[in-house]
Amino acid sequence: MGLQRQLAKKIERIYCEDALKFIYTQSEKHNLASLKGLKGVLGLSEAEILNIVRILEQLKLVELKPEGLSLSSQGQEVALQIIRAHRLWETYLSWETDISFSDLHKYAERKEHDLTRSDLDKLDAHLGYPDVDPHGDPIPNRDGYVARQPVVTLSDLDVGDIAKIIHLEDEPEAVFKKLSAYGFRVHTLIEVRDRQDGKVIVHYEGRDLALDTIEANQIDVHLLTEKPAFPKQTLADLPRGKQARVLDLSEQLQGLTRRRLLDLGITPGAKIRNEMPSSFGGDPTMYVIRGTKVALRKDQAKLIYITPLNEPGGVMYGNHN
Secondary structure (H helix, E strand, O other): OOOHHHHHHHHHHHHHHHHHHHHHHHOOOOEEOOOHHHHHHHHHOOHHHHHHHHHHHHOOOEEOOOOEEEEEEEEEEHHHHHHHHHHHHHHHHHHOOOHHHHHHHHHHHOOOOOHHHHHHHHHHHHHHOOOOOOOOOEEEOOOOOOOOOOOOOOOOOOOOEEEEEEEEOOOOHHHHHHHHHOOOOOOOOOEEEEEEEEEEEHHHEOEEEEEEEHHHHOOOEEEEOOOOOOOOOOOHHOOHHHEEEEEOOOOOHHHEEEHHHHOOOOOOOOOOEEEEOOOOOOOOOOEEEEOEEEEEHHHOOEEEEEEEOOOOOOOOOOOOO
């Protein structure tokens, strides 16, 4: 087979796999995928879409009904492996690279088609068999099992409720990028402070934010029945020349980044001092821990919880209303 033909077959396979993934996600919403919807997602002509569907029908992966497309059991199995690849790769990128949170999905979309089942098993084991990806989406296991949990969105909460973010919906992309820019992440705490003019006013990481209904519906949460110690001070709040004791590391820190910080001695109980900010706009900042200088970016320091030392009454640094 010539190189050009091989490339054409690979592109065709990618479109087929993307189609299976779309049909599966629609079924998760209790909908049948339409040809029009598939055309919009894949960006193909009507003739090209019909060709993709014909191939999937011949492989007995989908069934075209008058009301829409549905997956066969074999089609669902293939779709779940693509989704597994996507979510494991997002997790790998989040834990072990410096790729920004908002770009994880884009890179995983490219890589998911290149990973074999054997690759996925090795990657899963390397990551420690994570249950969810960085957005909070459940990761199917090698047998296609997907853990489910009841969905409660931020917009469902009452004023005064505190919850833990368990999932950030990454579609539509524009809304997700806005939430990502606000700093919202899975495993962090959020409090509903008020509702005004159709907006949900939330307190998150020391500041108040006004979210519209669409944005609030993108955030799935777990309501906390007992009020937690909220919020905590972070290393990013520590002024120059001041010392603190490390309390804990955020659950957001995983994989290589977490191991690196632990290897540097940033463990609960350790003393740490803000030595000096960088001359390049204050980031990274130089800290001293266990007699060693360590440079940390602000986004890393915000995920290290501290309690101040040498401050009468344990002065709170930063904005902690």
